[in-house]
Amino acid sequence: MKNQSFSYTPGTHKGQKVIFIQFEKDYKLVEIVKKITGSIWSQQKKTWYVADTDENRLFFNLPKNHVQHPSEEGYLHLQKFKNYLLSKRYSENTIRTYIDALRSFLAFHNQIPIIALTNDDVIRYNTDYVLKNNLSSSYQNQIVNAIKLYFKTVREISLDLDKIHRPKREKTLPNVLSKEEVKAILNAHSNLKHKAMLSLIYSCGLRRSELLDLKLSNIDSKRNIVFIKQSKGKKDRITPLSPKILELLREYYKIYKPKNYLFEGQEAGSIYSEQSLQNVLKQALVKVNIKKPVTLHWLRHSYATHLLESGTDLRYIQELLGHNSSKTTEIYTHVSTKKLTANKKSF
Incomplete structure (x- = not known):
């Protein structure tokens, strides 16, 4: 193109x-x-x-990819590192990210014996691969963290991180939709399953993976709560379930009768795919003519911001979202219209 x-x-x-x-x-x-x-x-x-x-x-008129691979010794070290991560019960996403980062590093240096790799080789990889390929700063930090952990555990050597350039953390504000935009998106679908998925993400502030991992047993209709198990950081948490959304889920259940997961794929008992869920949102945006590059995570950001604007305590919002640090939750104070309104009154 x-x-x-x-x-x-x-x-x-x-x-x-x-x-x-x-x-x-x-x-x-x-x-x-x-x-x-x-x-x-x-x-x-x-x-x-x-x-x-x-x-x-x-x-895209790009040259064909010539993929480099780790050496045979490199693959053995990848397995050792993976075994360590599994034994420490890291999450699947973290294991996948760390193994991919180490695989890339060992492939870049596949002509060097593993025992000979040093801090200088990490610096060269960072400069000649990460920066040269314009990989994001967040991914660059993940790579450094993975390689550092590998050297510390499998190689039992400490790195001098001061010599390895870490990018400054990008300070970006969360994208937030208005309540009117959210309402339009949630009402866009006539398909009850699609409507229920988007509504539950917003009304409970769920991450995409949290919604897809929900099972029937995670919905407590008597207590009106959603039980989210082993989410990011391997933490459990509960979030309130509004009577309106519970009624929507009951209508959905009567029609679709899921067996295992709350929202299942085409095969009974199978997990709904991330790509299909993203397409559900894309279709809703087209139907209501919203041109913004909205993602599912925008609904979670909007949920938190709207709670803050309605006067909900920041500490409680932190618990609902499952944030480890209050600093993570405090970012919503920068996009809240409540703060802007207060500033206007002071003039």
């Missing part, structure tokens, strides 16, 4: 090889990208991407 408004950069996201699509913020360009088969918006990296396949490389 030849278009001077776009640039394309191969990279890695969530353990997969992808092609990032960069362009200046423009709703017309967003509509073009949305029409590309398989395009996905990454809330984490703040960019669009597609799978790094030969077909997509041809579409």
